């Protein structure tokens with residue numbers, strides 16, 4: 001299964017990508033996580049990406065597209081993948097479609113997490129992430145078992161730099177202007193499947209399983 005996750009910042013892409021990756025044994029490829037890992041390691045890519053991420057803007061395509069397309073050529077992507085945070089504008093979407101098309105492949109489904117801005121702002125203010133392994137928590141409803149400590153690897157969890165309210169508003173503006181048009185792009189390809197992500201995590205998971213395990217896999221009509 002080749003899956004793209006669409007949705008505004010804070011819509012739940014990372015949370016559900018982690019679930020789907022574990023359940024269906026597919027690599028979870030998050031461009032945000034890749035940039036943050038590079039930043040942590042002090043690579044030139046991380047340094048360049050930081051300025052854009054801190055402002056809530058998109059990292060330029062020339063730093064992003066080849067990175068993802070190259071990642072998709074690794075052996076673990078042969079059985080499929082979950083793309084979280086890519087594509088994020090129409091030129092990235094075109095580049096992905098073309099790269100897959102050259103291999104006789106296509107995206108199977110674009111799961112579109114829908115949610116209101118008020119819920120997003122509430123969730124983002126409570127989000128905490130693990131800087132070591134990338135696990136995501138929320139102080140309101142999904143905290144780590146031991147306060148402030150990652151369940152998975154034991155590191156101290158932190159608030160993301162770009163989760164400050166003013167940066168979140170900028171990210172939402174960038175989403176509306178540059179990323180939202182991709183929803184129509186995949187809808188026209190017959191691949192967009194909306195998922196109400198204001199529901200509880202358990203309910204969203206149930207819905208995702210229903211979609212992915214439907215008679216025709218994720219291309220099923222729902």
Ligand code: AP5
Pocket residue numbers: 007008009010011012013014015016031032033035052053054056057058059060064084085086087088092123124126127128136137138141142162171197198199200201202204
């Ligand atoms: P990225 O890391 O991709 O951030 P994003 O898309 O803004 O998404 P988020 O990670 O903020 O949210 P999410 O949808 O994953 O929500 P989550 O599951 O954590 O990108 C960061 C930056 O990198 C960008 O701004 C850009 O600069 C750059 N970048 C990345 N990709 C790029 C690209 N392709 N091109 C150019 N630049 C790029 O959930 C949020 C919170 O809500 C969590 O605390 C979670 O626990 C909670 N939650 C989730 N679902 C539920 C639920 N159902 N009920 C209750 N709580 C819930």
